[in-house]
Structure formats: structure tokens, C-alpha cells
Amino acid sequence: MLAIAGGKGGSGKTTTALGVAGALAQRRRRPLVVDCDLDAPNLHLRAGVDRDPGVDAPDPEAAGRKAAALPGVDVLPAGDADGDDLAAALAALPADRPVLLDCPAGASEAAARPLRVADATVLVTTLGHESVEDAVKTAAMARAVGTAPCVAAVSREPSVTDGLRAALGVSECVAVPDVPAPLTADAATAAYARLADAAGADSFAGGEAQT
Template sequence: MIAIAGAKGGCGKTVTTLGLAEGLARTGTPAVAIDADRQLPNLHVAGGVDREPTLATLSSDEDVRAIAQVSPRTSNAGIVPAPEPAEKLEIESALDRIETGSIQTIVDCPSGAGPDVADALSGADGVIVVTTDSNRSLAAAETTVEMARRLDVPVLGTVLNRCESVPTAVESWVGVPVLGVVPEAESPLTDEETTAAYEGIIETLRTRNATARTPPAYDEGLLPTGIDVLDRRLGGGLAPGSVAALTAEPASQSEQLLYEATAPRGTLYLSTERSATNVRRAIETAAVETGNPTVRRVDGADALEEAMENVRKLPDGATLVVDLADGLERHDRSAYVSFLNDLKDRLIESESIALLHCLNGTDRPANRTATIHAVDAVFDLRTVESGTETTIEHYLSIPKFRPEGALTETIELAFDGPESVPIETKPDTE
């Protein structure tokens, strides 16, 4: 989830939100633009859609696309208006409920630097700061950057709206790359120059992320996940201390990725549903390269305590696999959030990584939103049947990845043996 922010009203946040969402859709990534400004909502007006349904109508178990109105300019982009002032809704909680999966969400934040902006920013994986070249707008943009940093939200860069060049003041900003310059236009969402500029910004984000994750040599400070095609895309793996969620449908064969994750180093495999014997047997007979993990069963009313007791014994530089996280997510929310915090602390202390296996079935736990919010990365596996002979294809996308954001391509996987390689890489077209 990417937030679009700028403290100065009129800097072009709303049009930038729509421009990027529609640019993503045109270039192969489904996207939804969401209005988080309930006091001065304007996304539906600029987007040319109805005022309702609003974000307030999104239920906890509903895909955001179910309430999104299709953009009149781009069929693969959706628009969700802000709640009516009379509708009782906490924006941060509403955004936390949104599971992006294979879709990119772009959030139009309110202007200013108050609590409403903080609520919208807090749930984002990164923020793009929008400004014009006026002194007031530039000063307001710097305020937004500082606010994002205080909230620990990565600043992905800045978009210079209605500009022809980069102002000198922006060139002096540290850690805020210029993503693109959008010229002034009467109809910026359809003008050829401005739409090309939005697509250029998207390409800059993708290129910058890809460059950071896939240098010529793997970053020796990262820990490989064992999933080769994923490690190549991440530039070598995950940073020590990282927690990742693997989300998938029940029949997706996602366990194969968990088994691969046991190969690079010592692994503690916590099973909440299968016996330790069954897990070991499955790993031994897997068609992928695996390691020899320590397997423990944790279940019942004391599952969180048992899991944490095992996590405290995690050796330095190890991998933790929790399969399924669903079994822990069904416990009391406060206790589960405390477990996630303690888990993160132990991973940082031991310089280890964790992979939480989360199924997207009909009985998805209520605490799934807490998991998605807490983790550093989400790897989403989709299984697709195609062709007259029912060919099964597996696609892995990365809708969330700190600190760079989530603009990635989908990886096609093969589960046919230790030498599995990507058959091809293509943009997500769901």
C-alpha cells in the first residue's frame, strides 16, 4: 500500500493518486485508488465516479475490489471514495483491513500534518510526497517527509507536479529521490504527456526497487529464503530480523515453498495442525531441495506460549517457519499481537528470519490483518488452471516489501523438482 501525501492543499495529490493507479493498470498491474480524506473528499470528483459506495462499506472479509468503481478511463483500475462525514469509521483501521494480494493500492491522504494524515500514513508500506515548485508547497512537502519519518513510514520519493524541471530546493533533500516531473495539463488524466509521466514514475519505482534487490552479486548481509527465484528478485534474500508472510489458497501447494525455505540453514519448523512425524515425512519426500529442520508441534489453548518458548531457543542466524500461522491467529488479539512483537524482537536479537504460512480460505482468522500489518514482507502465491488439459500454473507476487514498497512483477514458479526455475516473468494481470 502506497500513500500519496503533501501538506499543502492543491499540490496535486488526488490527481497523482489517480494518475499512478491508472498508469499501473495500463502497464499490467491492477490498482485501486482510495480516498482517505473524509473532510474534503475529492477523489470521486476528479475520477469521474459516483460518491458511493465509500470505504466505510468495506467489510472485514471483503476484497476491496468488490466496492471499487471502475475508472472510466482504465478498466483495470478502481476508485473508492472516502467515507461520508456522518459515517463512523477509523481510516487507519479500515486501511488495515485491506488485503492487497495481487493488487496495488494507492491511498490519497488528507492535506496538512494533523492526526488524519497520520492515520492514513500509518498503514502504508511507503509514501510518495507530492509538491509543486512554489515555496509554500516545497516547505509543506518537507513537513510531510519529516512526519513520515517520525511514523517510520519509508519515503519512496517525490513527484513534482505541474513542473518543467526539478527545483533547486528539492535537489538538496536527503533520502528523497525525485520519481518524476509531471507537466501542467488541462486534462492530466488523459493528456499524452502527463499520462506518459505517470507511467515513467511507475517505471522509476520498479527499476529502483529491482536495482536495490538484484545487484550483480547478492548482498552478503541478506539471508537467502531458499526459494531461488524469490531470492534473485530480492537481491539475495531477507535482512536478518525480517518476518515474512506467505499467503496462499489452501490448494496452492504453498507448502513446497516452506520446504524449500529449510534448505539454506538450520530451521525451526513449528506446525500448528500436522504432527511432527507427518511434516518430516512430507519434507523428506518433497520434490524440491530441502534441509533437515527441527520440527515441533504447537497447538491448543497454549499454542502461543509453546510457540514463543520454542522461538526463545532459536539459534543465531536461523530460519523459523510457522505452518500454519492460522492456528496462532485464532487466539486472543492482544496475546497474538504481543507474540508478534516478541517474535520480532527475538529475530532481531538472533539475526534470524521467519516465514509465516497464512491461508486465504473461507475460514480466514480475524487476526490476519494484524499479521499483514506486522510483517516486513508478504509473498502471495496464486494457483491458476489454464488450457483445455487443465494445466496448473503457480504465480508468486510481492504486494508488500519494506523498505522499498511493493511495485514488483509476478514470478511464475514450477514445483516439479529441485531444479525448479521460473518459466517466465510477467506482470500481474488478475
């Protein structure tokens, strides 16, 4: 599993989760994106699906639905889940396909829960001072629970400097340009493909070829 984590709303976590999933779908994988932000869920809105059923469904994987704008990507919305529902769903998710966790912001137990079960973390930030500070805190929390960040996505920027990479303690920072259609524009999809490569997302599950 790959955790997509960062600071407060607006940093681009949900779009990044869907974008990286879209890159994996282009490689004929079967990605599933899970909304772990139970207090402020918006994955269903970005993916163009209903909020229910979701994480609280008896069979969470079966409750996944095809994202309207991203062929080959399934999403599992938050539904009306609580923390116990999410913990159970995360434990039951399949190991034979890539799973991306759209994480909540902050440093609470709710924010740490999906990080604990992930294989690696992708940090998401803008270049705003507060957003970067939040990303640094998220990076520290991810390391504390054993899911070190491997790469960072910098939303709505044409380029980034090495200073940010050093501040976040990641091997690479990938700039995701500000474009009108961030999930389908060529410049953005190229950035998400680069993020998938840097995060080693292809290695997290065997997956099955799509037909």
C-alpha cells in the same frame, strides 16, 4: 500500499494517485485508489464515480468502482466514513493488488493514519514556496511513522532541479507537466510511469493479470 501525500489542496495529490494507478493498470495490474481525506474528499469527483458507498461500506474492497476515465483502475471513495471506519478499511484491504492511498494534508492524526500502514510515500508538491515547505513537513512526518518518502512528484512543471530533491530527501523528483488532460496526455502518463518505477509500486503486491 503506497501513500500519496503532500501539502494543502491544489498540490496535485489526487491526480497523482490516479495517474500512478493508471500507469500500473497499463502494466495489467489491478490498482485500487483509496480516498483517505475524509474532511475534503475529492477522489470520487476526479474519478467520475459517486461518493457512496465508500470507505465506510461493510466490505470496502467490494465497494470499489471503476474509474470512468482510467480503464483498469478501481477507486474507493470516502463515503461518509470517520477515522474508525478508515482504520478498519485500511486493515482489511487486500495484499494481492497495488493499493494507493490519497492522503489528507497537514500534520494531524488523520494525516498520519494512512502513512503508518503504507509501504512507502510519494510526496506531491508544486514549486511554490508554501507547497514545498508543506512537503518538507510531510516528509518528516512520514519518516517519523516509518514510511519514508522515496520519490516526489512536482506538479505542473516541465523540469525540476537537484536542489529540490535534496530538500525533500528523496532519490528522485519527477516533473509532471501542465497539460490539459493530466490523466491521459502522453507527457503526463510518461511522468506517472516514471513515478511508479521510482516508487517501486510494482513490488508492493503480486496482483493479477487483467482480462
